[in-house]
Amino acid sequence: MKYSDEYRDPALVERLYAGVRDVAAGIDAPVTIMEICGTHTHAIGRFGIKSRLPDTVRLISGPGCPVCVTAVEDIDRSILMARLPGVILTTFGDMVRVPGTDGDTLERARAQGADVRVVASVMDAVKIAAAEPQREIVFLGVGFETTAPTVAATLRRCRERNVRNFSVFSVHKVIPPAIQVLLDDPLLSVDGFLCPGHVSTILGVDAYEPIPRRGKAAVITGFEPADILQGVMMILTQIATGKVDVEIQYGRAVNREGNPVARKMMSEVFRPMDARWRGLGKLPGSGLALADEYATFDVFNRFDIPTVESKEVAGCLCGGVLTGRKSPADCPLFRTRCTPAHPVGPCMVSREGTCAAYYRYY
Amino acid sequence: MCLAFPGKIISIDENNQAVIDVEGTRRETSLDLMDEAVTIGEYIVCHAGFAIHKVDEELALEQIAMLRQLLEDEI
Numbered sequence: 001m002k003y004s005d006e007y008r009d010p011a012l013v014e015r016l017y018a019g020v021r022d023v024a025a026g027i028d029a030p031v032t033i034m035e036i037c038g039t040h041t042h043a044i045g046r047f048g049i050k051s052r053l054p055d056t057v058r059l060i061s062g063p064g065c066p067v068c069v070t071a072v073e074d075i076d077r078s079i080l081m082a083r084l085p086g087v088i089l090t091t092f093g094d095m096v097r098v099p100g101t102d103g104d105t106l107e108r109a110r111a112q113g114a115d116v117r118v119v120a121s122v123m124d125a126v127k128i129a130a131a132e133p134q135r136e137i138v139f140l141g142v143g144f145e146t147t148a149p150t151v152a153a154t155l156r157r158c159r160e161r162n163v164r165n166f167s168v169f170s171v172h173k174v175i176p177p178a179i180q181v182l183l184d185d186p187l188l189s190v191d192g193f194l195c196p197g198h199v200s201t202i203l204g205v206d207a208y209e210p211i212p213r214r215g216k217a218a219v220i221t222g223f224e225p226a227d228i229l230q231g232v233m234m235i236l237t238q239i240a241t242g243k244v245d246v247e248i249q250y251g252r253a254v255n256r257e258g259n260p261v262a263r264k265m266m267s268e269v270f271r272p273m274d275a276r277w278r279g280l281g282k283l284p285g286s287g288l289a290l291a292d293e294y295a296t297f298d299v300f301n302r303f304d305i306p307t308v309e310s311k312e313v314a315g316c317l318c319g320g321v322l323t324g325r326k327s328p329a330d331c332p333l334f335r336t337r338c339t340p341a342h343p344v345g346p347c348m349v350s351r352e353g354t355c356a357a358y359y360r361y362y
Numbered sequence: 363m364c365l366a367f368p369g370k371i372i373s374i375d376e377n378n379q380a381v382i383d384v385e386g387t388r389r390e391t392s393l394d395l396m397d398e399a400v401t402i403g404e405y406i407v408c409h410a411g412f413a414i415h416k417v418d419e420e421l422a423l424e425q426i427a428m429l430r431q432l433l434e435d436e437i
C-alpha cells in the first residue's frame with residue numbers, strides 16, 4: 001500500500017522507540033494512555049508495541065469498535081428483522097457473528113433460513129434492492145462518524161431515485177459522548193488519549209477539545225507503527241511540558257476542520273437520539289436516528305418490531321473491557337469458552353475487538 | 363471497521379462514482395462525501411465505498427521527511 005512502507009521503516013521505528021524512552025524518562029509519574037480506536041488496539045498488538053515501551057508507559061484499550069459497543073437488544077432486534085418473511089438483511093461482515101441474547105446471532109438465523117447478506121458498502125445493499133424489487137432490503141447500519149456519512153449520502157441518492165424497498169436500521173453512534181463518559185469516570189485514570197484516525201478525518205479536532213480542558217493529552221494518530229509511536233511520543237511530550245492540546249499526528253488523512261461535507265450530510269439525514277452502548281449504558285444524544293424527511297427509510301416505520309427481553313451473556317466482562325477497567329485476561333471465559341472461532345462476547349468478534357486482539361497477540 | 367485506505371483515481375462517471383486503484387485492484391468509490399474537488403490521477407482515502415479525504419501527496423511526503431529529520435536529529 002502506498003504510504004505504508006515508509007511508516008514501517010525499521011530504522012525509523014527504532015529511533016521513535018528511543019525517542020519515547022527519552023521523553024518518558026523526563027516524566028516522574030507513570031503514564032496511562034488509552035487508545036479509543038479498536039484498529040489501534042489491533043495494530044499495537046500486531047506490531048508488539050506494548051512490550052517495547054518503557055515500564056512507566058502503559059497503553060490501555062477503550063470503547064473503540066462500533067461492533068463491540070452495539071447493544072445486545074439491537075442485535076436481538078436485527079435478528080428478528082432478518083427472520084421476517086420477504087426481508088433480506090444486509091450488514092457488514094463482523095455484525096453477523098455478534099452474539100445477542102442466549103448467544104443467538106445473525107449467522108445462526110441465516111443457517112436457519114433467514115436471508116442475511118454481508119456487504120462491503122451500504123451501496124452494495126442498495127444494489128441488491130434494485131436487483132430484487134419484490135423483496136424488502138434492510139441495512140443494519142453500524143459505525144461511527146466515519147461510516148454514518150456513507151449511509152447518509154446513500155439515503156440522499158435513494159430519495160432522489162425514489163427507492164422503495166430499502167430501509168435502514170440505524171445503530172450508528174457518535175464518539176464525543178463516549179469520550180465524555182470516559183473523562184467523567186472517576187475510576188479511570190488516563191493521562192492521554194490516542195484519538196482515532198479515520199473518525200477524525202470527518203470530525204477534525206473540535207470533538208476532542210474536552211480532553212485538554214480536563215488536563216489530558218490528545219493526539220489524532222494513524223495506524224502504522226511509526227504513526228503510533230510518534231503519537232505516543234507526542235502525548236508524552238504534552239505531558240512532560242504540561243501543555244496539553246489536541247494535536248494531529250495523522251496529517252495525511254486528517255486536517256483540523258475535518259470533512260464538513262460529510263458532517264453536513266450526516267446532520268441532514270440523521271438526528272441525534274439516546275442510544276445504549278454495550279459497556280457504557282445509555283448515553284444521551286450518542287446515537288443517530290433517521291431525520292423526519294427520511295422517515296420512509298426507517299425500518300421502524302416499515303415493520304412492526306416487537307420489543308424483546310434482551311440479556312447480556314452471563315460472565316462476559318465486555319462492559320469492563322470496553323471502559324478500560326478490565327483487561328481481557330480478567331475474564332474467566334477468555335481463551336477458554338470464548339475464542340475468535342467461538343466468540344461468547346462481542347469484544348471477541350471483530351479483529352478490532354479488544355479481546356480478539358489480545359487473543360492473537362498477547 | 364472504519365479502516366480506510368488510499369487509492370488512486372482511475373476514472374469518474376456522471377454519477378460521481380469513481381474507480382480507484384488500490385495496490386493493483388480496482389474498486390468502485392462514491393465521491394459524494396468529498397469536500398474538495400478531485401480529478402483523475404489524484405489519491406483519495408476510501409472508506410466503505412466512499413472517498414472521505416483527498417490525500418495530499420505533498421503532505422504525506424513532508425511527514426515522512428519530518429520523521430527522517432527526527433531520525434537525523436537523534437530526537
Ligand code: SF4
Binds near residue numbers: 037038146198352364
Ligand atoms: S477503526 Fe473505527 S470502527 Fe474500527 S475500531 Fe477504530 S474507531 Fe472503531
Ligand code: SF4
Binds near residue numbers: 318333334346347
Ligand atoms: S473474553 Fe469473551 S466473554 Fe470475556 S470479556 Fe472478552 S468477549 Fe466477553
